[in-house]
Amino acid sequence: MSIAERARRVLIGKPLDPFDTGTRKHVALVAFLAWIGLGADGLSSACYGPAEAFLALGAHVHLAPWLALATAVTVFIIAASYNQVIDLFPSGGGGYKASTKLVGMRAGLVSGSALIVDYVLTIAISIASGGDALFSLLEADAQGWKLAVEAAVLGVLLWLNLRGAKESIRWLAPIFLGFVISHLWVIGYGIFAHREGLALVVPQTMEETRSVIGEQGWLFAIALFLRAYSLGAGTYTGIEAVSNNVHSLAEPRVRTGHWTMFYMALSLAAMAAGTVLIYLLWNATPVDGQTMNAVAFRSVLQAALPDPGHAHIALVIVLMLEAGLLLVAANTGFMGGPAVLASMASDGWVPRQFRQLSSRMVTQNGLLVMGISALVVLLATGGDVSLLVVLYSINVFLTFSITLFGLSRHWFEQRRIMTRWKRPFLLAVIGFVVAAAMLMVIVVEKITHGAWVTLLVTSAVAGVCMLVRRHYDEVKTMVARIDDTYVVRQDWSEHIKSPPMEPAEPTAIILIGASRGAGMRTLKWVLENSPGRFRNFVFVSVGEIDRDSFDTERTLALLKSRVTNSLGYFTGYCRSRGLASEAVDGYGADPLHELLTLVDELYQRYPKATCFGSKLVFEGENLFTALLHNQLPFAVQRHLHLSGRELIIVPVPVPEIHTKVERQTRLH
Numbered sequence: 187m188s189i190a191e192r193a194r195r196v197l198i199g200k201p202l203d204p205f206d207t208g209t210r211k212h213v214a215l216v217a218f219l220a221w222i223g224l225g226a227d228g229l230s231s232a233c234y235g236p237a238e239a240f241l242a243l244g245a246h247v248h249l250a251p252w253l254a255l256a257t258a259v260t261v262f263i264i265a266a267s268y269n270q271v272i273d274l275f276p277s278g279g280g281g282y283k284a285s286t287k288l289v290g291m292r293a294g295l296v297s298g299s300a301l302i303v304d305y306v307l308t309i310a311i312s313i314a315s316g317g318d319a320l321f322s323l324l325e326a327d328a329q330g331w332k333l334a335v336e337a338a339v340l341g342v343l344l345w346l347n348l349r350g351a352k353e354s355i356r357w358l359a360p361i362f363l364g365f366v367i368s369h370l371w372v373i374g375y376g377i378f379a380h381r382e383g384l385a386l387v388v389p390q391t392m393e394e395t396r397s398v399i400g401e402q403g404w405l406f407a408i409a410l411f412l413r414a415y416s417l418g419a420g421t422y423t424g425i426e427a428v429s430n431n432v433h434s435l436a437e438p439r440v441r442t443g444h445w446t447m448f449y450m451a452l453s454l455a456a457m458a459a460g461t462v463l464i465y466l467l468w469n470a471t472p473v474d475g476q477t478m479n480a481v482a483f484r485s486v487l488q489a490a491l492p493d494p495g496h497a498h499i500a501l502v503i504v505l506m507l508e509a510g511l512l513l514v515a516a517n518t519g520f521m522g523g524p525a526v527l528a529s530m531a532s533d534g535w536v537p538r539q540f541r542q543l544s545s546r547m548v549t550q551n552g553l554l555v556m557g558i559s560a561l562v563v564l565l566a567t568g569g570d571v572s573l574l575v576v577l578y579s580i581n582v583f584l585t586f587s588i589t590l591f592g593l594s595r596h597w598f599e600q601r602r603i604m605t606r607w608k609r610p611f612l613l614a615v616i617g618f619v620v621a622a623a624m625l626m627v628i629v630v631e632k633i634t635h636g637a638w639v640t641l642l643v644t645s646a647v648a649g650v651c652m653l654v655r656r657h658y659d660e661v662k663t664m665v666a667r668i669d670d671t672y673v674v675r676q677d678w679s680e681h682i683k684s685p686p687m688e689p690a691e692p693t694a695i696i697l698i699g700a701s702r703g704a705g706m707r708t709l710k711w712v713l714e715n716s717p718g719r720f721r722n723f724v725f726v727s728v729g730e731i732d733r734d735s736f737d738t739e740r741t742l743a744l745l746k747s748r749v750t751n752s753l754g755y756f757t758g759y760c761r762s763r764g765l766a767s768e769a770v771d772g773y774g775a776d777p778l779h780e781l782l783t784l785v786d787e788l789y790q791r792y793p794k795a796t797c798f799g800s801k802l803v804f805e806g807e808n809l810f811t812a813l814l815h816n817q818l819p820f821a822v823q824r825h826l827h828l829s830g831r832e833l834i835i836v837p838v839p840v841p842e843i844h845t846k847v848e849r850q851t852r853l854h
Contacts, residue, residue, distance in 0.1 A: 230515030237478035242414035248394035254459035265451035267617030280430030288592025300581035305523035309560035316512030361510035373460035524552025590618035669703035678762030691721035693792035
């Protein structure tokens, strides 16, 4: 094993076997772990969302109970509505897949682009808010180190996720549980200690409501409430993460997803609503260099613990756990973002490399993109939570609205063939109305404060995705033409025996990819340009274990079947012409590594071998088209050249390929 491989194993861990039944169990999440890994996103917003909403009320803080009530109610409405996404799409994909299947391809593109940007912002705002909580305990002189510490923490989280989602959650689980227990205790004690004041909350709220309406009018009261509510709307983002990562849940996935959603909604509603009440009951006011939670919780703990030293230690522990939870929440972005990219890659919106799994069965390319993008956002905003809150939460409500509209339409269309369609239809409609209303409010309130940047970036992401999809659609058409031109009709018997292989004789090793036409062109090119030279023909193909094929044991079996059938086609063709041949297949998350291993082994068996591969040649090929394809033949060629061996790449010029119908049309 090389030094680089040893270092990789130390950092990332040993490779996992995708065909081992224990591997899927190893990476799957039970409801409790999923609640920690996915629900932490929404739960963490209790560290900054309620504060932004409460401060937006200004002098009218007695309207805060309306915020608490609205938060709890809408969390449960949207969570219950999104359970339908889990039911309909148990393989994951969340809002992106639901929008694509239930509304349309373009709606899916908008939803997916919005989610990608939102998950990047999830990572950035969680880490920035965690930095604020941590540095609330330090002197003002230490603030200059905050951004550097946040960048370092981002790097650690990326490393943990490259080792695997389950591993990262296990490391972060004690922090999550510590946060939940400590914060629920502080909130519970804070409300209990002010139980006399709690009895006055309702009449004071009603009086404040009447006063605001009487003095300023209904429109002002509604605008004030909606603005405050919109600034705390990031609270709901964890709901999407659960439905988006159903494929990562333990079987039975749907049931596990429902329990995860319930745990998340219950804890989220209690934490967000309770935090708003604590601000109100304990008269929390902003203090420079400190979060609102730090200010409010200090008052609560000083009342609970008479000894000032004990109260300070308790506050340090609570805020440290708060900072830790925000890191767990950032981890949600590292789970959800790559999952969306993988789903979009399956549909051709983003480069196919985002479907690829690493040896640890994680979408490594997606993780790297999320991490690098979040770092750019952190540096660009200076880790300013107030600015990030403005940029945040627009996109998730855009996805909510599209998804819930699709669900409403789906159940309405099912009314003729289903008897129990009214209840899910009504729930989806209510969820859609709530989400759409929140989207409009958030856009109106935030657009002039910089939220247009989020919409601009999202539009740019969607534009790039359209270019990628157009290229892949063109390539798909071209490959179909290649297959139509070069694939030979299978008219040979499966019972024909192959002549015996002669290892000491010249051998052609032919790499077979997804296109049979390209493979057949390579074989014919070898036969035409080297007639009689090769006595043996070995066809090699590697099945890539990506996010789609690793989904279930059935999808893995289908992958094996496709590879076996493809290789059988070429060996059958050789047998029908009296040529000695054999097929060699391999499978893995890293197709290049698997292919190099197989080729090296074949050169040991056939010392007089020459390797051949094919490469589509595009008209006007550039860096953009190169990034969208894996360039596998060139990587194998470099490897073989370093060991003094040869790989000949047979070009397949795409623009010159035409179907028989097109050729006949031109002749006429």
